[in-house]
Amino acid sequence: MNNLLTDRAFWVNYWERKSGLSINVPADYLFHKELGTIIKEQQVQTAIELGGFPGYYAVFLKKYFKLDVTLLDYFIHPPITQSLLAANGLGDQDIKVIETDLFKYVPEQQYDLVLSCGLIEHFVDTADIIKRHINFVKPGGSLFITLPNFNALNGWFQKQFDPENYKIHNISCMDPALLAGICRQAGLEVVRAGYYGHFSIWLEDEKNKPAMVKLFKKAVWTAGKVFTKVFPFNSKQLSPYIILEARKPKG
Template sequence: MGNLLTDRQFWVKYWESKTGLSVNIPENYLFHKELANIITGQKIKTAIELGGFPGYYAVFLKKYFKLDVTLLDYFVHPPVTNDLLQANQLSEKDIHIIETDLFNYTSAQQYDLVLSCGLIEHFNDTADIINRHINFVKPGGTLFITLPNFRALNGWFQKNFDRENYDKHNIDCMDPKLLESICKQAGLNIVQSRYYGHFSLWLENEQQKSAGVRLLKKSMWLAGKVFTKIFPFNSKQLSPYIILEARKP
């Protein structure tokens, strides 16, 4: 498993450290416009979220678009997912859940929409993990991947104040041109591969950081938000995310 930058114990510890996971997913959830355009434009009926526990996007797609949704991850804690479903007026029957190792799993089904948000950057071999996504996409279907942009100011902040988390990410894969070339080589048509969002900063488990670090983060966040409110643009230097959208012929 040399491809992995994390292991199961990392994710158990990660999710056990979190509180307030069962949130009401809003209609304007992150990337909602992009997903709405795909779903309406491509007449999406089925979707799978890879590596998505506790299933925020699976819930979003079921709640607002009534898709036939599957969640696949190699760590699923059912009480958390069930609480999330209940918080969004959904039941256990509304989402198919597959707990498995993506590297030892062959799906009998392909989907209209295959998405992951914050997954591929935890693997060393970017082409390999993207191609595993592509295996789930049916002909004519859409691949939608998002990941953080740690080559931006947000990455500098992570590197300096949360090095342990930073080191769990493959920084080299945070390149829209690289992602585009991998998909083209796999025979997909690129819809978009670009930096996304004007500015943001975050820290995992922020309340555990020192008061000085929290104050610096708040100050930088405020300054960045004011600047990009006046000069709104997507850029390698400031955008917190990268999005990739591609279609299988």
């Protein structure tokens, strides 16, 4: 079975359609608290972001924590990454960039922190893609993976109003217990595996969706935000993300 739910041509087209990619990455970027805790408690010095083009988390880690950072992806468009670095006061030499196929690449080094945000759900074989992450983790190092939770209301929105986007996601991997089990079988200590965020919904390329869809989405988003502000909790039904954090034994 083909393990890929997308191909390189898909990602080239995806990123070429995007505009406004060179953002100033803020200090409170998504998952900043979790990453900050790992870096402080584990005394992280080196990190690699897998599948992270254009490199928002690589930039975040370099800009705010001064880590030795590498970005690895199947598709890299240097002008976009260079523009992103410049927008954050960084230069071309501040982040190492590797453009390669993760399924053919043999890690030349291991890292204190290996992270991916929104990568593993694009593959059929979840255990295989996670094990490829683990190959980059130094003994005693940390693995940090996040992915969308399309088993929540947000997934229903994707399926109803953006089925093309929905079908390139492996819904079955969006299960914290499954992810934790894969890590334990690989010999890692699972620090956390669970749902993250009280509520959110989004649509890719929302500006080009029909007006009624955008209005409906806004109404549901507002109602959900009000409800979870009064009753804040993480849940399979409403949380937009899943977080997996694990640690490799020191050996």
